[in-house]
Amino acid sequence: MTQHTLSSPSADRSAGERALRMRRRLERLIGIAATEGNALVALRNGDEIFPAMLESVRSAEYTVDMMTFVYWRGDIARQFARALAERARAGVRVRLLLDGFGSRTIEKGLLKDMREAGVHVAWFRQPVALSPLKQNHRCHRKALLVDERVAFTGGVGIAEEWCGDARNEREWRDTHVEVRGPAVDGVAAAFAQNWAECSGELFDRHDRFSEHRPQGDAVVQVVRGSASFGWQDMQTLMQVMIESAEERFRLTTAYFSPDAYFIELLCRASRRGVEVEILLPGPYTDKRVCQLAGQHFYEDLLACGVKIYQYQPTMLHAKVITVDGTAALIGSTNFNRRSLEHDEEVMLAVLDEEFTATLDTHFDEDVAVSEQIRGGRWRRRSLLQRARETAVLPIRRFL
Numbered sequence: 001m002t003q004h005t006l007s008s009p010s011a012d013r014s015a016g017e018r019a020l021r022m023r024r025r026l027e028r029l030i031g032i033a034a035t036e037g038n039a040l041v042a043l044r045n046g047d048e049i050f051p052a053m054l055e056s057v058r059s060a061e062y063t064v065d066m067m068t069f070v071y072w073r074g075d076i077a078r079q080f081a082r083a084l085a086e087r088a089r090a091g092v093r094v095r096l097l098l099d100g101f102g103s104r105t106i107e108k109g110l111l112k113d114m115r116e117a118g119v120h121v122a123w124f125r126q127p128v129a130l131s132p133l134k135q136n137h138r139c140h141r142k143a144l145l146v147d148e149r150v151a152f153t154g155g156v157g158i159a160e161e162w163c164g165d166a167r168n169e170r171e172w173r174d175t176h177v178e179v180r181g182p183a184v185d186g187v188a189a190a191f192a193q194n195w196a197e198c199s200g201e202l203f204d205r206h207d208r209f210s211e212h213r214p215q216g217d218a219v220v221q222v223v224r225g226s227a228s229f230g231w232q233d234m235q236t237l238m239q240v241m242i243e244s245a246e247e248r249f250r251l252t253t254a255y256f257s258p259d260a261y262f263i264e265l266l267c268r269a270s271r272r273g274v275e276v277e278i279l280l281p282g283p284y285t286d287k288r289v290c291q292l293a294g295q296h297f298y299e300d301l302l303a304c305g306v307k308i309y310q311y312q313p314t315m316l317h318a319k320v321i322t323v324d325g326t327a328a329l330i331g332s333t334n335f336n337r338r339s340l341e342h343d344e345e346v347m348l349a350v351l352d353e354e355f356t357a358t359l360d361t362h363f364d365e366d367v368a369v370s371e372q373i374r375g376g377r378w379r380r381r382s383l384l385q386r387a388r389e390t391a392v393l394p395i396r397r398f399l
């Protein structure tokens with residue numbers, strides 16, 4: 001396992017200044033104020049994530065808003081449907097927003113049961129009868145909001161693949177976060193934006209617009225990515241994080257296929273002395289085409305000194321970044337062009353050393369069961385592998 005320390009006296013002295021600089025860069029370039037007084041809990045893998053989410057739903061007294069890209073099958077899909085339906089029957093306003101592509105294999109019986117119980121279900125851009133221009137823009141946000149006081153976001157989809165504790169290839173590795181405090185509003189706004197498009201309603205009498213009391217010490221900015229042409233806030237967020245790194249930039253992503261611009265930003269960071277570490281899926285990946293598109297850049301990255309690890313036990317689906325032990329990103333955004341340019345996303349930028357340290361510990365533990373890609377060996381990869389990397393190039397802007 002690689003051990004890292006960031007605790008030189010000068011680093012300690014400047015941690016607060018670095019956080020403030022990062023905060024001001026993000027606030028002025030994205031135009032959304034960060035909030036203070038948030039409490040966050042990092043949840044690792046289905047065994048921690050799903051019980052926390054379900055318990056929260058079951059405790060709802062007023063409102064439950066849930067949006068997901070993936071709602072597939074399995075017992076966990078039925079547990080969520082039952083919990084949402086039960087709350088709707090109890091008089092809670094329950095709204096469920098499903099992406100028309102990502103959730104197309106949901107059991108129709110569950111939809112029927114939820115609707116009969118009073119759950120408001122809406123589809124985000126179902127491919128049937130949708131303009132081809134909109135087909136490519138998916139709702140990739142994952143959010144659960146309960147009673148305006150707690151929000152969850154991260155990488156998890158509702159399907160049996162995410163159950164368990166990453167013990168084998170049937171249990172995916174993922175990270176979610178539970179947040180309380182004023183940052184809940186940012187996640188709520190991400191839900192409201194997509195719900196309004198799909199249902200025609202923005203809010204109703206169940207929304208209390210209650211005030212938030214401080215819940216903790218974390219400073220959080222909630223950044224929304226929205227599908228459109230041109231430069232996106234999500235790209236600004238990534239660029240600021242990379243360019244603000246002074247000592248260490250760590251990226252965990254399920255799908256790594258950015259454009260050449262972001263590869264160059266990573267290389268530049270490494271060249272100026274930042275330890276850049278990238279943790280990606282290995283032998284178990286559900287989208288080999290994305291992996292190949294990213295592998296096309298491995299040689300360039302390795303040549304600049306970037307460290308690349310491939311996770312061995314199962315599919316790695318988390319979307320987490322940490323910078324200098326000071327700041328962290330967590331949410332729905334992959335480090336690919338689909339997330340940075342095409343889809344609706346939501347990401348928390350967290351300025352909190354304790355929370356960042358927890359995610360760094362997860363990173364260390366994941367690296368311990370990963371294989372590092374070595375430059376010499378990678379350069380000797382097979383012609384077939386090289387041909388496959390080249391073959392996916394024409395479609396990489398959609399990955």
Ligand SMILES: O=P(O)(O)OC[C@H](O)CO
Pocket residue numbers: 069070140155157254286287334
């Ligand atoms: O797009 P993500 O990162 O939510 O992952 C879900 C995948 O599409 C599953 O194939």
